Amino acid sequence: MTGSYTMLIADLIGVAVFAASGAGAAVAKRLDLFGVGFVGFVAALGGGILRDLVIGAVPPLAFSDWRYAVTAVCASVAVFYLHPQLSRLRRTVLVLDAAGLGLFTVSGTIKALDAGVPAVGACLVGMLTGIGGGLARDLLTGEIPAVLQRDIYAVVALGGAAAVTVLTWLDLAGPLPMASAAAAMIGVRLLALYRRWSAPVAVP
């Protein structure tokens, strides 16, 4: 997923979008410039760092390729200074966030399978790559993670990771099927947003 130039660009777009979501949450909590950059960095790269630690790829990509950290920090600083104008872009950010979720989950699952993690574990690692940054963002800003409370978000990641695993098992792990899996995840996520789908909560 990182071999080709196209995939690097896709990855860095995901990093920028997730960094912006983290930075936005940090600005809302009145953190200072450093805090905004740090939460942005963790939101963008926390999922990938966890993935790399779990599959034994040390140092994690976030520390071994400077383009990831620089992209995350630049996006965060931009949100720090431009956030009043950005509130108008809420819809764009949600679409880009869905794209980041799809891309990160697919690349995380592929990397876990390549590292020899068995099917069930690879699905979990792929899902954690997609949702880990958002989880860490919410913990750092003192919130119960949104992904655990409402919305069809993590389930999309889990379904996408399962699809990637099945495609790999069927020997269909080419660029086109993987891009289709990411596109399907993005579509389901946007549909869930538009239709306000939510996962069930236990009866009291």
Place this chain on the structure above:
Amino acid sequence: MTGSYTMLIADLIGVAVFAASGAGAAVAKRLDLFGVGFVGFVAALGGGILRDLVIGAVPPLAFSDWRYAVTAVCASVAVFYLHPQLSRLRRTVLVLDAAGLGLFTVSGTIKALDAGVPAVGACLVGMLTGIGGGLARDLLTGEIPAVLQRDIYAVVALGGAAAVTVLTWLDLAGPLPMASAAAAMIGVRLLALYRRWSAPVAVP
């Protein structure tokens, strides 16, 4: 501790009980079905994941053996749907939780010693295996970890880990001494619950 079939069953019982404790906390916080499953997974397997990362056993068992994740998720889903009936089982859950603490601490200490971690470090890793999942459960649900606030719980884990280390040093690391260490921990933990023993708090 994982070589034999009996020990796998013991390990999975610990996973199921810790998952149930995490799922119960998540239901009380009104998390959705996914959140309940996720907090259950982390409560059951977070301690073991931390242990495996620290001793360099990657990918961690939680990702390399599907039975662990499936057990955790099934127990969590069961709590999600059955929790009104389960509140009557509170006493049973506390006993099973004590069993999980004993089994996880003993197996975590043994694995750390086998991986070449020195005595003091192995005690800490064993203790973290026993209490790590509960810590992560409380952080995810927005609470200061209960294990840091009251009760004789982590101290039982630390004492048990020290006992396992001393037994290993005396060349007494057979199944019977280890089972006795786990049994002693469970006994002390239940006695602490029954007598309401608490660790001291600093004078203001």
Place this chain on the structure above:
Amino acid sequence: MTGSYTMLIADLIGVAVFAASGAGAAVAKRLDLFGVGFVGFVAALGGGILRDLVIGAVPPLAFSDWRYAVTAVCASVAVFYLHPQLSRLRRTVLVLDAAGLGLFTVSGTIKALDAGVPAVGACLVGMLTGIGGGLARDLLTGEIPAVLQRDIYAVVALGGAAAVTVLTWLDLAGPLPMASAAAAMIGVRLLALYRRWSAPVAVP
């Protein structure tokens, strides 16, 4: 940084000071004796554990060298029993905390560079070594990390890590330049405290 005896002493002073800061926060939150020791341990050694996991040095130093854990726990227990007298020492603690920040950041950056982490990543790892323990301390005690909210603290760590990286690149990685980098960080940190410098917060 750990080869020589002098450096070990410097490292353990940093551990004791950071443990005291964690233990003080835990006492203020009314945690019990175990909780105070645990938060002290994490505040003192959490940054180093994260560093060692990221650079693949397992088991982390906190588990492989017993002097680190014992120093952290002894300092925490001392704070638990002596904290009413210690409040008079607030100024001393802030100076020692600045010293810990400088020493941990310098040694973390050097270890990351030695492990083959590229320049930008090594700066991040060095900074995380310096601030990671304080971050974990605040998360465990239910606070949004102070380092993200106010004060010139993490920026000092980042600047120091960058200085160490540049010095190494210039082939000036001897004991004297490294000690100077740590001293400069401590000076800037104390000046920031004295002058009440703060990083900017976004306009609402």
